[in-house]
Amino acid sequence: MADVATPPRRSRITPEREAELYEAVLDLLREVGYESLTMDAVAARTRSSKATLYRQWGGKPELVARALRHNKPVCLADIDTGSLRGDLMEMVALQDDCKMEQDHALMRGLFHAIHDNPELHQALRQLLVEPEITGLNALLRRAVERGEIAADNPALEYVVHMLIGGFAARELVEDRAVDQAFLAKYIDAAILPALGV
Amino acid sequence: MADVATPPRRSRITPEREAELYEAVLDLLREVGYESLTMDAVAARTRSSKATLYRQWGGKPELVARALRHNKPVCLADIDTGSLRGDLMEMVALQDDCKMEQDHALMRGLFHAIHDNPELHQALRQLLVEPEITGLNALLRRAVERGEIAADNPALEYVVHMLIGGFAARELVEDRAVDQAFLAKYIDAAILPALGV
The missing domain is CATH 1.10.357.10 (Tetracycline Repressor, domain 2)
Known part of the structure; x- marks a missing residue:
């Protein structure tokens, strides 16, 4: 597991795009819950590649935690x-x-x-x-x-x-x-x- | 929904049998959770008839609530x-x-x-x-x-x-x-x- 206390590398993602992505993750969480949320669904909803999601956030727990922190x-x-x-x-x-x-x-x-x-x-x-x-x-x-x-x-x-x-x-x-x-x-x-x- | 504040009619169920039944309900709750718990499973586990369970407790919510109260x-x-x-x-x-x-x-x-x-x-x-x-x-x-x-x-x-x-x-x-x-x-x-x- 990546160290989530360290901010993710942001390479080519703009803050607007990042916010949009976190909103999509939270919408999916509300709709299907944590267990049923898949990186495939996040990729489809946000028109990203799964490779980008994994490179930027490391995995589902980190992506969900960052999305929640963004929302807070x-x-x-x-x-x-x-x-x-x-x-x-x-x-x-x-x-x-x-x-x-x-x-x-x-x-x-x-x-x-x-x-x-x-x-x-x-x-x-x-x-x-x-x-x-x-x-x-x-x-x-x-x-x-x-x-x-x-x-x-x-x-x-x-x-x-x-x-x-x-x-x-x-x-x-x-x-x-x-x-x-x-x-x-x-x-x-x-x-x-x-x-x- | 039956008024759960009124104790169920106990007709032919002994206190020992009642306790045994509540323990079985709690075991099932721990194993499968509330959603997946069925009156059929309770009947099978406790060798009771579903008719008896419904007559005594009215339904699943009341039976679960009574079992929890018994456990408390x-x-x-x-x-x-x-x-x-x-x-x-x-x-x-x-x-x-x-x-x-x-x-x-x-x-x-x-x-x-x-x-x-x-x-x-x-x-x-x-x-x-x-x-x-x-x-x-x-x-x-x-x-x-x-x-x-x-x-x-x-x-x-x-x-x-x-x-x-x-x-x-x-x-x-x-x-x-x-x-x-x-x-x-x-x-x-x-x-x-x-x-x-």
């Missing part, structure tokens, strides 16, 4: 408003409600697939999960440096678990898709108090 | 240790680590199936989700009555989201299955502080 609307690392609450609310504001539902449908299918596909799991961790955790940790570290949170606050290492709970539980508990208003309330009512903010 | 090791409603922390730790202690992993594998498959099967979704909500939320709310209400939590604490309605985050996130974030030690730490570090306890 939020990059926590770029957020820096000057306060922890401001940073977390900015994270929520940057989520587009419609995209969140789409992502949720995608992630549901992938959550199932990663257990039979260690390469997909590794690609998703490297490209989607770890950068967000790194971004979140940077945001929390700045809050500690500003004196908003005590450096030894035990809740610090569980902020990501609490956030994921907000995303995952609403559908299960309330039978409704997560949205910006819910996440903002959840952050104010549960996450900031857990951190003593 | 914890019933929050029965826990009452006299303190909120005691109750939550008792909840953790009653989880058997091995069973948690098995449940996780089962729930992963079902999480996917519920989106195409409204009847399964409704049966799981009625038999698994709602009783646990009711049990958790009773436990929290007692903590409010004892004066451990302010009645208007805004985190009260998000305890279930935080708990689900603990279960769901660990695999994603740390690549490890959830266990009792992790849950106990998470409750002490994040959930109790969010509640001001």
Whole structure:
């Protein structure tokens, strides 16, 4: 498996063409799911050669992980408003409600697939999960440096678990898709108090 | 769809026979998943007639939901240790680590199936989700009555989201299955502080 943390060689592919290709991969993922998605279908849908796809991305897990990363609307690392609450609310504001539902449908299918596909799991961790955790940790570290949170606050290492709970539980508990208003309330009512903010 | 909140008529089925049948349903679920599970396969595996299965349970969603409920090791409603922390730790202690992993594998498959099967979704909500939320709310209400939590604490309605985050996130974030030690730490570090306890 290629090291997906290294950007692919872009040789003759323009950014527009790359974006078009990622959109096609995500459309196929929504239509048929990860298991049934083939490099043949991606090549046909995007009028590319399979050889190009393999040369640029290495394989299906890497191509899917890159397409998901391209789709992801939020990059926590770029957020820096000057306060922890401001940073977390900015994270929520940057989520587009419609995209969140789409992502949720995608992630549901992938959550199932990663257990039979260690390469997909590794690609998703490297490209989607770890950068967000790194971004979140940077945001929390700045809050500690500003004196908003005590450096030894035990809740610090569980902020990501609490956030994921907000995303995952609403559908299960309330039978409704997560949205910006819910996440903002959840952050104010549960996450900031857990951190003593 | 039959009202799954009402226990099935038990006519001539002994509790031992019922348990044996539920175990067979869960084994089949683990082997083939919800979609591919048929009442024919359940009848064959358990040497029952399909007519009996339908008469007793009404249909596949209800039978699967009852089998899952039977399997569930914890019933929050029965826990009452006299303190909120005691109750939550008792909840953790009653989880058997091995069973948690098995449940996780089962729930992963079902999480996917519920989106195409409204009847399964409704049966799981009625038999698994709602009783646990009711049990958790009773436990929290007692903590409010004892004066451990302010009645208007805004985190009260998000305890279930935080708990689900603990279960769901660990695999994603740390690549490890959830266990009792992790849950106990998470409750002490994040959930109790969010509640001001």
